[in-house]
Structures are given as C-alpha cells and as structure tokens.
Amino acid sequence: MKILSNEQLVAAYRDAKTHGQEKDWIQLLKKELRQRGLKPFKSV
Structure with missing residues (x-):
C-alpha cells in the first residue's frame, strides 16, 4: 500500500464504504486506521 496521509486514508475509507x-x-x-488511532466518522 502506498503511503497516505491521515486525511487521505480517512477519505479513501469513507469513499470505499459509500x-x-x-x-x-x-x-x-x-486496519491501517486502527494502527494510526484514527476514527473515520464523527460520533454523534
């Protein structure tokens, strides 16, 4: 997997899900999001 910034990774995940x-x-x-400790969606 090529290196992505945190913002690119979150955007790619959201796009793939939708x-x-x-x-x-x-x-x-x-898996990569979890390793970096990111949350792709805001919790309400």
Whole structure:
C-alpha cells in the first residue's frame, strides 16, 4: 500500500464504504486506521 496521509486514508475509507468496494480493500484501510488511532466518522 502506498503511503497516505491521515486525511487521505480517512477519505479513501469513507469513499470505499459509500461506494461498496471490495471488502478486502475496506478491511485493509480499516486496519491501517486502527494502527494510526484514527476514527473515520464523527460520533454523534
């Protein structure tokens, strides 16, 4: 996986979730988000 900034990673995850892309890609992005301690969506 190429190096992404935190903002690019969150945007890629959100885009993959909304467009229903491959589950493997979503899981990979989710794993990287957890490693960096990021939350892709604001909690209400």
